[in-house]
Every structure is written in C-alpha cells, then in structure tokens.
Amino acid sequence: MIERLEAQMRAMQMLSKTQDITADNLANINTPGFKGNKVFYQMVKEQVDGKEVTRTVPMQQVDMTQGVLEATDNKFDFAIKGEGFFMVEGQNGRQLTRDGRFSIDTDGYLVDGNGGRVIGNSGPINMPDYIKASGRNNKSAEIEVATDGTIRIDEEVFDKIMTVEVKDTSRLERQGSNYFAVREEQLVEDHSSSIMQGYYEKGNVNPLNEMVDMMKTVKMFESQQRAIRTTDEMLSQATSKLGQF
Secondary structure (H helix, E strand, O other): OHHHHHHHHHHHHHHHHHHHHHHHHHHOOOOOOOOOEEEEEEEEEEEEOOEEEEEEEEEEEEOOOOOOEEEOOOOOEEEEEOOOEEEEEEOOEEEEEOOOEOEEOOOOEEEOOOOOEEEEOOEEOEOHHHHHHOOHHHOOOOEEEOOOOEEEEOOEEEEEEOEEEEOOHHHOEEOOOOOEEOOHHHEEEOOOOEEEEOEEEOOOOOHHHHHHHHHHHHHHHHHHHHHHHHHHHHHHHHHHHHOOO
C-alpha cells in the first residue's frame, strides 16, 4: 500500500515538472528566436533502501523546428534558416543564440539585444569604418549580408558572421536571455544554414499544441490525486480494522 502511494506521488511530481516545461514554452511564445522544449520520458534505475527500483522521469530537449521568418526591413536584423546558431560573446563568455536582432554599439561592435558581441571569422565583429562612413557626403554606407554570412560594406568584403551547428542538440543547456551553452567539442562549422538579412525568426512554440498538452497534464494530475485519496482511504480502513484486534 505504501509503495502504491510512493508511486502515485512520483507520478504527480513528474506531471508537475511536465507542466512547468509547458508553461515556460507558453511564456516565450513572443520571444524572437525562442526554441521550445519537447518533453519525453525516460526510464531510470536507482537504489532505494537497498533495492533497485525503476521509475519514469520527464526529460526535456530543445525543439529545433524552424520558426516563421518575419520581414522587418531592418538591415541589422538577421534570421537563420536551418539549424545553425549565432555565437555571441558577453560577460559569461561565448554563447549561442537564434535571436538575430542586432545593432551597432558606440564602439562600432555588432551586438545583440543584451550587448553581447556577435562573433565573425576574425572574432567580435567591429565596424568602425561603417560608423565613420555613415555621415560622409550625407550618404550612409551600404551594408549587405549574404546568405552565407559574408558582410559587404559598400560592396567590399568586410567580414563574415559565424554560424555553428551542434552535433547533438540534446546536450544544449539553456541559459538566461535566450542563450544556449554547450561543450566546445559539440560545435561544428555550419555549412547548411542560410542567413536572411532584414528578417527575424519568431519563436517556434505552437500555442494550441501547448494548451492541449497542458489540459492533458491537468487531467492526469487530477486522476493521480483521486488515486491517492482512494489509496489513503483504503490504508485508513485497513489500519482501523487492525486496531480492533
């Protein structure tokens, strides 16, 4: 009877974790470049009171499904079509992101919304020439970024935005501010993705699917609650009858 209660409690904890993941996906529906979490369940073995028991635990993996590309006509907005990532350098070192809404800071660096410097073939991309040319002869310098990431300023090659792929996306670790981290040995140069200038990628969360999943989880949680109450009543009755002898 006690083992049944423990199993039902673990099931409720698992469902609670699943609900947290779904809630996080829904909270980031409007976050550019956001990649939702897919939930799956894995059987694990562990030692409990000297006995080997098997239980199911919820696991999460980044859903790399392509998000919709939204046109902005902003020459510093970039979207990746494919499974690559931009690499940026901030206070916590180099991290990965799919959010390509960039700008030029006061020092001439191409940066993301958090001030992280976007990495190119030569390191952090710095465009002092672009800044100087912006007011020359009342004509702004023209910046174009090809689908392979090559940056041209006034038709001259300047640098190339680096994109990388992750060998095993299940090893991606979510960081704050829509960043990801992964061990360096998991990174490879990205040759299959395309960079789209003047676009940004919307989050890939489908709100309808997430709401359906949330309702299913609630129903299963309520079912486990009823099962626990039933088990508790049976245990109480058994204890009461034993007390009569």
